Amino acid sequence: MKASLAFRIWISLLGWGAALAMFFPVAWMVLTSFKTEIDAVATPPLLFFHPTLQNYFQVNQLGDYAGAVWNSVVISFGSTAIAIALAMPAAYAMAFFPNRWTKDLLLWILSTKMMPAVGVLMPIYLICKSTGLLDTKTGLIAIMTLANLPIIIWMLYTFFKEIPGDIIEASRMDGAGALAQIRVVLLPLAGPGIASTGLLAVILSWNEAFWSLNLTAVHAAPLTAFIVAFSSPQGLFWAKLSAASTLAVAPILVFGWMTQRQLVRGLTFGAVK
Amino acid sequence: MSTLEIKQLRKSYGSAEIIKGIDLKIEDREFVVFVGPSGCGKSTLLRMIAGLEEISGGELLIDGVRMNEITPDRRGLAMVFQSYALYPHMTVAGNMAFALRLAGVPKAEREQRVRVAAKTLQLEALLDRKPANLSGGQRQRVAIGRAIVRQPKAFLFDEPLSNLDAALRVQTRLEIAKLHRDLQATMIYVTHDQIEAMTLADRIVVFNAGRIEQVGTPLELYHNPANLFVAGFIGSPKMNLIGAVVRARTAQALELVLDGGSVVSVQPGDAAPGAKLTVGLRPEHIVVDPQGPISGHVEAVERLGNESIAYVSIGASLPLTVKLPPQSPVALGENLRLALNGHAVSLFGEDGHALGWTRPQAGG
Numbered sequence: 001m002k003a004s005l006a007f008r009i010w011i012s013l014l015g016w017g018a019a020l021a022m023f024f025p026v027a028w029m030v031l032t033s034f035k036t037e038i039d040a041v042a043t044p045p046l047l048f049f050h051p052t053l054q055n056y057f058q059v060n061q062l063g064d065y066a067g068a069v070w071n072s073v074v075i076s077f078g079s080t081a082i083a084i085a086l087a088m089p090a091a092y093a094m095a096f097f098p099n100r101w102t103k104d105l106l107l108w109i110l111s112t113k114m115m116p117a118v119g120v121l122m123p124i125y126l127i128c129k130s131t132g133l134l135d136t137k138t139g140l141i142a143i144m145t146l147a148n149l150p151i152i153i154w155m156l157y158t159f160f161k162e163i164p165g166d167i168i169e170a171s172r173m174d175g176a177g178a179l180a181q182i183r184v185v186l187l188p189l190a191g192p193g194i195a196s197t198g199l200l201a202v203i204l205s206w207n208e209a210f211w212s213l214n215l216t217a218v219h220a221a222p223l224t225a226f227i228v229a230f231s232s233p234q235g236l237f238w239a240k241l242s243a244a245s246t247l248a249v250a251p252i253l254v255f256g257w258m259t260q261r262q263l264v265r266g267l268t269f270g271a272v273k
Numbered sequence: 274m275s276t277l278e279i280k281q282l283r284k285s286y287g288s289a290e291i292i293k294g295i296d297l298k299i300e301d302r303e304f305v306v307f308v309g310p311s312g313c314g315k316s317t318l319l320r321m322i323a324g325l326e327e328i329s330g331g332e333l334l335i336d337g338v339r340m341n342e343i344t345p346d347r348r349g350l351a352m353v354f355q356s357y358a359l360y361p362h363m364t365v366a367g368n369m370a371f372a373l374r375l376a377g378v379p380k381a382e383r384e385q386r387v388r389v390a391a392k393t394l395q396l397e398a399l400l401d402r403k404p405a406n407l408s409g410g411q412r413q414r415v416a417i418g419r420a421i422v423r424q425p426k427a428f429l430f431d432e433p434l435s436n437l438d439a440a441l442r443v444q445t446r447l448e449i450a451k452l453h454r455d456l457q458a459t460m461i462y463v464t465h466d467q468i469e470a471m472t473l474a475d476r477i478v479v480f481n482a483g484r485i486e487q488v489g490t491p492l493e494l495y496h497n498p499a500n501l502f503v504a505g506f507i508g509s510p511k512m513n514l515i516g517a518v519v520r521a522r523t524a525q526a527l528e529l530v531l532d533g534g535s536v537v538s539v540q541p542g543d544a545a546p547g548a549k550l551t552v553g554l555r556p557e558h559i560v561v562d563p564q565g566p567i568s569g570h571v572e573a574v575e576r577l578g579n580e581s582i583a584y585v586s587i588g589a590s591l592p593l594t595v596k597l598p599p600q601s602p603v604a605l606g607e608n609l610r611l612a613l614n615g616h617a618v619s620l621f622g623e624d625g626h627a628l629g630w631t632r633p634q635a636g637g
């Protein structure tokens with residue numbers, strides 16, 4: 001199909017508009033983080049100003065940035081690794097050995113994501129408290145694993161569905177048991193898909209705030225909690241808050257930048273195969 | 274190399290029974306072809322033998338050992354899929370060596386066996402290519418090579434030629450026949466194409482709706498079809514099947530009135546005067562004869578060069594298909610008289626079964 005020139009111009013304008021609208025708050029946040037507190041609240045907002053690194057130094061004095069980064073890394077990568085390991089066999093079974101309940105099961109798995117998290121805050125809080133998992137990385141890893149599991153199972157299921165069942169059957173005839181099928185056939189063929197699922201899960205748990213804020217205090221506090229610590233007592237100091245936020249998103253932004261090729265390849269797996 | 278025995282094998286999906294109790298014994302080194310119309314359950318049966326489909330009832334024995342509960346990776350069979358199902362991330366050599374690698378065969382032996390198979394199938398120049406860079410025919414040969422390398426107990430083929438173009442299909446058919454002779458292996462081959470079945474099989478198993486209609490050598494099925502289904506399925510052009518009533522019976526002949534009124538006499542069969550029958554006439558067993566007992570007029574003529582096929586209306590519901598010599602001067606609309614050549618007919622009772630079909634047919 002060949003779209004008309006006017007249509008293509010409109011579509012690209014729309015695309016650029018949407019991208020700018022989404023990028024603007026982030027850009028403004030980064031810009032603000034380099035302003036003095038006085039410049040930050042000036043009306044009308046200043047586009048040109050004397051940049052300063054003052055906010056970044058202060059943020060590092062007031063909070064334990066390195067500790068928060070470490071917690072975020074351990075929690076997001078740890079929970080993602082565990083969730084993928086759990087989701088692989090589940091998605092494999094549902095994709096290649098479906099039965100009449102598979103569709104219902106999939107919907108049920110997804111439906112757990114439809115419930116607002118706050119609905120189970122109390123029971124989860126109490127469980128964590130009585131098992132001593134409050135404010136521990138272990139506790140948060142467990143929660144993140146479970147919270148992302150439905151999405152991960154769904155994504156892996158979709159990627160596995162793309163692989164012709166004949167190929168799996170051929171490998172069974174060739175003498176591959178369940179583990180060998182996953183290792184030698186499924187992993188290489190669905191590799192990009194698995195990688196992009198993992199990336200998405202890391203990003204989701206990196207930015208997750210609800211559980212981090214409610215279940216951590218000091219020891220296991222990840223970056224999301226680190227920012228919040230600046231917003232409450234120092235809520236009026238926009239420049240410092242912006243600096244803290246910029247520091248929080250920077251690692252995952254760099255990570256996402258480095259892996260974007262992989263991510264795009266995985267997400268368009270079916271289309272380009 | 275092994276024997277394979279199926280006893281009262283059944284398969285149901287929910288309440289739908291797809292395979293309805295099949296008994297079959299396949300001998301060592303035999304080439305058996307399952308043939309039947311699409312949807313009759315051939316693939317399902319083959320996949321049950323392979324272990325890819327669970328067995329709902331009955332028993333499968335390989336070399337006398339019950340296999341029902343054995344997973345496919347431990348049955349020692351190799352399968353060639355209709356879609357080829359090559360591993361897209363491995364080279365041709367990698368595809369062929371895959372099973373050996375899983376089985377822990379040392380690298381040197383693996384390479385040796387792949388080389389031998391590649392040589393047989395003329396794949397030597399392609400060993401480092403990925404399946405995406407092969408033609409359909411080459412992929413087909415790799416799929417066969419992957420099976421050969423394993424030296425399996427038996428080969429299972431599921432419509433392996435149906436994705437190839439006509440010329441390549443004939444060539445590959447010949448190669449598979451040669452492979453069977455060279456390897457001396459047990460092979461089970463599924464197809465809906467009766468020509469493939471006739472040309473390849475030691476024995477053909479004709480399926481219809483989840484049951485076996487007849488088992489026999491290609492010529493047995495051709496000359497002595499057990500029932501109307503096999504009669505109509507085996508042979509091209511198809512056997513003519515015409516309704517008839519027995520008028521008289523003598524020691525030498527049975528006199529039949531065909532639909533449309535022509536009277537023919539054939540060798541005696543197991544039928545009493547007044548009985549309704551179906552007469553099966555092969556197109557090549559009908560000849561033009563000015564004194565012949567059947568009269569009709571020509572509705573269509575197909576000239577194929579090596580032969581001509583005439584469709585002659587004799588007043589029955591379907592025209593009679595007649596195979597004629599290429600230069601036969603038959604013209605469209607012409608009135609013709611036809612005769613039966615050597616009384617070679619098959620007779621079927623009202624239940625569709627052949628009358629005394631085990632007897633050898635004279636002039637066949």
Ligand SMILES: Nc1ncnc2c1ncn2[C@@H]1O[C@H](COP(=O)(O)OP(=O)(O)O)[C@@H](O)[C@H]1O
Pocket residue numbers: 286291309310311312313314315316317318
């Ligand atoms: N998984 C399934 N569930 C329900 N019915 C099936 C399934 N697989 C095959 N069938 C049915 O079984 C019948 C036989 O199929 P198949 O063995 O593929 O036929 P063939 O290979 O002879 O063309 C078909 O009617 C098909 O619809």
Ligand SMILES: [Mg+2]
Pocket residue numbers: 315316317432
């Ligand atoms: Mg089939």
